[in-house]
Amino acid sequence: MSQVTHKGSCHCGAVKYEVDADEDLQVTECNCSICSRSGYLHLIVDKEQFRLLSGSENLTEYTFDTHEAKHLFCKTCGIKSFYIPRSHPDGFSVNVRCLDESTIRSMHVEQFDGRHWEENIEKLRAFHEQASGKKLSGE
Numbered sequence: 386m387s388q389v390t391h392k393g394s395c396h397c398g399a400v401k402y403e404v405d406a407d408e409d410l411q412v413t414e415c416n417c418s419i420c421s422r423s424g425y426l427h428l429i430v431d432k433e434q435f436r437l438l439s440g441s442e443n444l445t446e447y448t449f450d451t452h453e454a455k456h457l458f459c460k461t462c463g464i465k466s467f468y469i470p471r472s473h474p475d476g477f478s479v480n481v482r483c484l485d486e487s488t489i490r491s492m493h494v495e496q497f498d499g500r501h502w503e504e505n506i507e508k509l510r511a512f513h514e515q516a517s518g519k520k521l522s523g524e
C-alpha cells in the first residue's frame with residue numbers, strides 16, 4: 386500500500402479538494418436509487434483524509450428518505466464530487482469519477498447492494514475498513 390494525495394473537483398472547477406488514499410483504490414458501486422442515477426463511484430475515507438480546498442459556498446445539499454446522507458452538489462455545474470454518506474456519517478464518500486486520474490495506479494470495484502441497505506451495510510463497512518488497512522494494522 387502506498388498513500389498518495391489525489392486531487393478532485395466538480396466539472397466547473399468551483400469545488401476543489403484533496404484526499405489522501407492509496408494509489409490502488411478500493412471503491413464501491415451502489416445500486417440504490419440515487420447512486421444508480423448518477424453513476425457514482427464511492428471511495429470512502431475518514432474526515433482526516435479529506436480537505437476541501439475551495440467551493441464550500443458553492444455547494445447545495447439534498448437529502449431524502451432517512452435524511453442521514455448529505456448529498457452535496459455544485460450549484461453551478463450540478464456535479465456531486467463528494468458527500469457525507471449514511472454508511473459513514475463521520476467521514477466522506479469521494480466520487481472517484483471526479484478524481485484526477487494521474488495519481489490512480491489501479492482500481493478495484495466492489496458492488497454494494499444499496500437497494501437492500503440494512504441487510505448489506507455491515508459488509509460495506511467491513512470492505513472499507515479492510516481497504517483502509519485498519520484491520521491489518523490493528524488500529
Ligand SMILES: [Zn+2]
Nearest residue numbers: 395397459462
Ligand atoms: Zn461545479
